[in-house]
Amino acid sequence: MALRVFCPRVMSPSALLLLLPLLLLAGVPLAAAATRPALWPLPVSVQQTPNLLYLSPVSFEITHGLDSSAGPDCFLLQDAFRRYHQYVFGYSENPDVSRMSSSVGTEIQKLVVVITSDSECNAYPNITSDESYKLVVQASVAVLEARKVWGALRGLETFSQLVYRDSYGAYVINETEVTDFPRFPFRGILIDTSRHYLPLKTILMTLDAMAFNKFNVLHWHIVDDNSFPYQSMAFPELSGKGAFSHAHVYTHTDIRHVLDYARLRGIRVIPEFDSPGHTNAWGKGQENLLTACYAGSQKTGFFGPVNPILNTTYDFLSTFFKEVSQVFPDNYIHLGGDEVDFSCWKSNPDVTKFMEEQGFGQSYEKLESYYIQKLVDIVSSTNKGNLVWQEVFDNKVKLNPQTTIVEVWKGSYYEKELSDVTAAGFATVLLSPWYLDYISYGQDWRRYYYVEPLQFSGTSTQKELVLGGTAALWGEYVDATNLMPRLWPRASAVGERLWSSKQVRDENDAYNRLTEHRCRMVRRGIPAEPLYVGYCEL
Numbered sequence: 258m259a260l261r262v263f264c265p266r267v268m269s270p271s272a273l274l275l276l277l278p279l280l281l282l283a284g285v286p287l288a289a290a291a292t293r294p295a296l297w298p299l300p301v302s303v304q305q306t307p308n309l310l311y312l313s314p315v316s317f318e319i320t321h322g323l324d325s326s327a328g329p330d331c332f333l334l335q336d337a338f339r340r341y342h343q344y345v346f347g348y349s350e351n352p353d354v355s356r357m358s359s360s361v362g363t364e365i366q367k368l369v370v371v372i373t374s375d376s377e378c379n380a381y382p383n384i385t386s387d388e389s390y391k392l393v394v395q396a397s398v399a400v401l402e403a404r405k406v407w408g409a410l411r412g413l414e415t416f417s418q419l420v421y422r423d424s425y426g427a428y429v430i431n432e433t434e435v436t437d438f439p440r441f442p443f444r445g446i447l448i449d450t451s452r453h454y455l456p457l458k459t460i461l462m463t464l465d466a467m468a469f470n471k472f473n474v475l476h477w478h479i480v481d482d483n484s485f486p487y488q489s490m491a492f493p494e495l496s497g498k499g500a501f502s503h504a505h506v507y508t509h510t511d512i513r514h515v516l517d518y519a520r521l522r523g524i525r526v527i528p529e530f531d532s533p534g535h536t537n538a539w540g541k542g543q544e545n546l547l548t549a550c551y552a553g554s555q556k557t558g559f560f561g562p563v564n565p566i567l568n569t570t571y572d573f574l575s576t577f578f579k580e581v582s583q584v585f586p587d588n589y590i591h592l593g594g595d596e597v598d599f600s601c602w603k604s605n606p607d608v609t610k611f612m613e614e615q616g617f618g619q620s621y622e623k624l625e626s627y628y629i630q631k632l633v634d635i636v637s638s639t640n641k642g643n644l645v646w647q648e649v650f651d652n653k654v655k656l657n658p659q660t661t662i663v664e665v666w667k668g669s670y671y672e673k674e675l676s677d678v679t680a681a682g683f684a685t686v687l688l689s690p691w692y693l694d695y696i697s698y699g700q701d702w703r704r705y706y707y708v709e710p711l712q713f714s715g716t717s718t719q720k721e722l723v724l725g726g727t728a729a730l731w732g733e734y735v736d737a738t739n740l741m742p743r744l745w746p747r748a749s750a751v752g753e754r755l756w757s758s759k760q761v762r763d764e765n766d767a768y769n770r771l772t773e774h775r776c777r778m779v780r781r782g783i784p785a786e787p788l789y790v791g792y793c794e795l
């Protein structure tokens with residue numbers, strides 16, 4: 258189907274000035290639709306006509322189709338209908354009806370949502386979740402059709418982006434037909450709650466913004482060297498001693514809240530418990546877990562990575578990951594495995610002796626493999642798949658391509674790494690070009706947008722193993738004060754790259770749509786930073 262470029266309906270600044278007092282008098286809610294439509298990320302196919310349809314904020318409704326496999330008992334959709342009604346019309350209790358009368362034209366009375374297959378209303382999303390949908394907007398009823406609720410969620414977002422306001426302030430939508438589905442099934446945002454604690458509110462707001470950009474995976478790098486905010490039932494001392502303070506923890510109730518909120522938006526939550534490196538904070542509440550470092554024959558008092566030679570280590574990991582696998586419903590857990598510093602292992606005489614016994618020679622990669630293989634076995638026994646950072650693959654740990662996904666994060670030569678990882682038969686997720694914690698002057702979103710994830714040498718079978726990518730915002734310099742503006746709209750560029758068709762690459766068109774999309778996020782309560790000079794209408 259043809260892809261039409263939008264001709265945005267521009268309102269002159271003077272017209273807006275005239276309108277402004279009117280809008281204020283009428284108490285028009287600020288969260289409502291914009292004065293021109295802008296789609297982000299761009300759907301696979303959009304066809305529009307100049308036929309305008311009017312929506313009444315008082316009577317317009319989003320409802321279940323009679324032949325839908327989901328009904329009013331599907332809370333996920335009910336909640337989404339309520340949310341999207343508000344995104345379109347704002348939060349005002351008393352919408353201004355007078356304006357509707359001034360508009361002539363055909364009214365569109367409702368959006369009917371039809372789920373055509375087993376709805377999966379009460380399920381958690383996973384890598385195979387169907388997010389496709391078809392949206393037909395015509396008088397006097399619009400129809401959103403999807404096989405599963407996941408597609409309905411994406412289609413509701415698109416519908417809300419299509420509604421705008423004419424120069425009288427009336428809500429309008431062009432006659433439209435959209436067919437849409439994601440290019441990649443894994444579209445992630447990485448947040449880091451170890452370098453700084455992020456309040457629950459910030460995490461939930463991130464999930465909202467993710468839904469506005471059709472992201473579907475929250476990669477929650479929950480613990481690291483600096484703090485251990487995950488409150489374990491089996492090992493309460495881990496956060497008791499390893500969190501920044503008793504207030505800076507995530508209880509199981511907090512986590513449930515995040516999981517529910519994410520599920521309702523079609524977002525998976527994959528927790529990362531990185532080891533054997535990056536575990537300083539684990540050692541505070543769990544004695545003998547970390548390797549004691551030596552200077553000559555003396556202990557230095559410092560600790561290195563997890564001690565891989567003790568049976569107690571694996572007893573601990575078994576109990577711990579059994580709990581984690583029950584707390585987090587996703588069928589994948591991220592096991593980390595990056596940046597293991599071998600120097601402490603090298604200094605420890607017991608480790609040296611173990612290396613000799615095992616015949617590892619001087620290869621500390623083999624010791625790392627020994628550890629990771631045991632860890633992977635433990636996690637596999639809970640019926641979960643796992644994700645690991647690329648070093649685990651680079652260091653030749655024996656992994657099962659059926660259950661392990663390798664994440665490519667290193668900056669240089671990531672094309673070569675993608676090629677190697679997929680040649681070995683592993684599914685992969687790309688992060689390298691999307692480290693949003695690196696900031697610079699100017700419009701760096703263009704750099705993220707420019708990336709083509711499949712541009713590496715490999716067969717089509719290899720390319721199919723690229724599941725998608727993740728925009729990573731590591732937390733060394735990020736807390737609740739700056740997370741949102743640093744993430745949005747920069748991550749939106751990655752969102753479109755991973756959702757839209759490969760040929761959607763026009764930067765000027767992207768700039769125009771993204772500018773408007775950013776204003777829409779701001780209206781919806783997301784403090785997204787500006788792309789460049791300009792202003793937001795309304």
Ligand SMILES: *[C@@H]1O[C@H](CO)[C@@H](O)[C@H](O)[C@H]1NC(C)=O
Binds near residue numbers: 261263264266305431
């Ligand atoms: C939407 O309708 C308006 C009013 O007829 C028209 O000016 C505009 O070009 C239409 N948009 C598209 C993309 O067809």
Ligand SMILES: *[C@@H]1O[C@H](CO)[C@@H](O)[C@H](O)[C@H]1NC(C)=O
Binds near residue numbers: 380383384385386588
């Ligand atoms: C994904 O979820 C659906 C619905 O719960 C389920 O039927 C399917 O088996 C799951 N797929 C995987 C790969 O887990």
Ligand SMILES: *[C@@H]1O[C@H](CO)[C@@H](O)[C@H](O)[C@H]1NC(C)=O
Binds near residue numbers: 568
């Ligand atoms: C550790 O476990 C192995 C395998 O189960 C066993 O052979 C060994 O004796 C155990 N070591 C200690 C110190 O308990």
